[in-house]
Amino acid sequence: MDEGSFSQAVSLLSGEHSLSILRYLAPGEWRIASDVSRALHIHTTTASKFLGGMHALGFLDRRLRKSKTRSAFEFRIAAPRITLDLELMDGPAPLREALDYYLEYVSNVLASGRRLGWPGIAEKLEARVEKNRNASKGALFGQVLRDDGARGMEELRALFRGIHGEFLQITSASMGTDTARKLLGGAADEARKGREEIVDRYGLRKVLEG
Amino acid sequence: MTMDERLPTGIEGFDLLVQGGFPAHTVNLVAGPAGSGKSLFALHFAYNGARRFGEAAMYLVLEETKASLMRVMRTFGMGYEDLERSERLLMIDLGELRVAGPEGSAVGFRELQDFLASSLKAARVRRLVIDSLSAVGLHYATSGEYRERLFAFSRFLRAQDVTTVLITESADPHDLTGHGVEQFIADSFVHLGLEEVKGELRRTLTVRKMRFTKHDTTKHPMYITPAGLTIASDEKVV
Numbered sequence: 430m431d432e433g434s435f436s437q438a439v440s441l442l443s444g445e446h447s448l449s450i451l452r453y454l455a456p457g458e459w460r461i462a463s464d465v466s467r468a469l470h471i472h473t474t475t476a477s478k479f480l481g482g483m484h485a486l487g488f489l490d491r492r493l494r495k496s497k498t499r500s501a502f503e504f505r506i507a508a509p510r511i512t513l514d515l516e517l518m519d520g521p522a523p524l525r526e527a528l529d530y531y532l533e534y535v536s537n538v539l540a541s542g543r544r545l546g547w548p549g550i551a552e553k554l555e556a557r558v559e560k561n562r563n564a565s566k567g568a569l570f571g572q573v574l575r576d577d578g579a580r581g582m583e584e585l586r587a588l589f590r591g592i593h594g595e596f597l598q599i600t601s602a603s604m605g606t607d608t609a610r611k612l613l614g615g616a617a618d619e620a621r622k623g624r625e626e627i628v629d630r631y632g633l634r635k636v637l638e639g
Numbered sequence: 640m641t642m643d644e645r646l647p648t649g650i651e652g653f654d655l656l657v658q659g660g661f662p663a664h665t666v667n668l669v670a671g672p673a674g675s676g677k678s679l680f681a682l683h684f685a686y687n688g689a690r691r692f693g694e695a696a697m698y699l700v701l702e703e704t705k706a707s708l709m710r711v712m713r714t715f716g717m718g719y720e721d722l723e724r725s726e727r728l729l730m731i732d733l734g735e736l737r738v739a740g741p742e743g744s745a746v747g748f749r750e751l752q753d754f755l756a757s758s759l760k761a762a763r764v765r766r767l768v769i770d771s772l773s774a775v776g777l778h779y780a781t782s783g784e785y786r787e788r789l790f791a792f793s794r795f796l797r798a799q800d801v802t803t804v805l806i807t808e809s810a811d812p813h814d815l816t817g818h819g820v821e822q823f824i825a826d827s828f829v830h831l832g833l834e835e836v837k838g839e840l841r842r843t844l845t846v847r848k849m850r851f852t853k854h855d856t857t858k859h860p861m862y863i864t865p866a867g868l869t870i871a872s873d874e875k876v877v
Contacts, residue, residue, distance in 0.1 A: 545735045546705055548726050605753035611736045
């Protein structure tokens with residue numbers, strides 16, 4: 430969680446009815462703002478603001494409830510425990526360096542796939558990189574241009590976690606899980622060389638261990 | 640393929656010594672010092688299987704690079720591109736894992752078995768070459784552990800629908816194999832020699848063991864010609 434999100438969360442949670450609302454939601458049922466309002470005898474706007482804010486921070490799930498008269502959002506608590514993790518790093522997270530690491534990993538995997546010689550592997554891996562290329566590129570450039578700290582880093586990790594997962598699936602299908610893990614692990618280790626501090630400090634390698 | 644069937648190597652002179660080839664579904668060891676022609680022997684087995692006998696082959700490279708073996712094949716007129724494209728000859732560079740893996744790590748029998756369990760069926764391979772056991776041996780700290788794992792691995796191989804050639808290097812001229820145990824685990828043992836006679840190196844081949852086979856036991860001269868290996872099956876080295 431970056432500093433901005435942390436401040437918002439603290440502000441929301443310090444409200445007079447925050448804990449009552451969270452306890453009301455704790456069983457995990459879907460509730461709309463007027464349910465909360467009725468149950469706790471608070472104003473619907475107060476309940477609505479809190480639910481919307483907590484959803485924006487990722488603590489509540491949200492879905493649209495449609496009815497004949499009108500539609501409304503209903504909310505459910507994502508987990509019965511709320512944890513605030515604050516990144517206390519100096520300055521913004523090094524997104525460009527992280528991106529370099531992940532791109533080198535991808536490049537190493539493709540090169541290993543070609544050298545390994547298993548028919549079709551290199552093509553399948555390349556096809557995965559090509560797949561949804563514009564969306565991935567947009568996401569990557571978006572992260573770098575925004576340079577928006579911890580949240581950007583988390584999104585970057587999520588993107589490459591997905592790519593790694595598909596790489597693992599492709600390679601495991603032909604050569605077995607152990608060999609596939611070894612191949613991909615080797616590519617990740619090679620990419621780590623020369624940037625060990627950043628990779629270790631920001632847990633970049635962990636994303637590639639699934 | 641039945642247990643009585645044989646897989647010819649296509650090496651001139653060799654198949655005559657062993658009733659036509661290696662018995663199907665067996666694990667066969669080819670050992671010898673560096674430069675004795677082990678990889679070329681195994682390349683003939685895989686290449687001829689795919690090219691002449693219609694049996695898909697997989698050659699696992701663990702020690703040299705795939706590029707180096709490809710160069711050897713080109714040198715001896717073994718055109719492989721069409722076979723690779725049609726997946727009848729798979730040259731897989733598992734040494735790639737060794738280079739990329741954690742420091743000191745090599746491919747062990749567990750990784751090999753995991754790889755083969757998935758890949759043999761996927762590729763419908765009938766002939767398998769592992770080049771070499773010496774590279775796998777680096778994975779193990781003790782000879783005891785190596786022997787134990789090799790034993791389990793050979794059982795795994797026999798349970799597959801393949802006929803396997805394992806290569807191992809004997810570093811010491813007085814030793815037949817790298818760890819001194821491989822020949823006991825394999826179904827057959829072909830020893831390639833490299834002897835100095837009057838200042839010249841002479842290559843030899845001896846079939847020291849082959850189960851289910853009435854085989855020749857004589858030490859024969861072996862030659863490397865522009866077309867590859869030739870065994871002088873009617874000559875003996877004295």
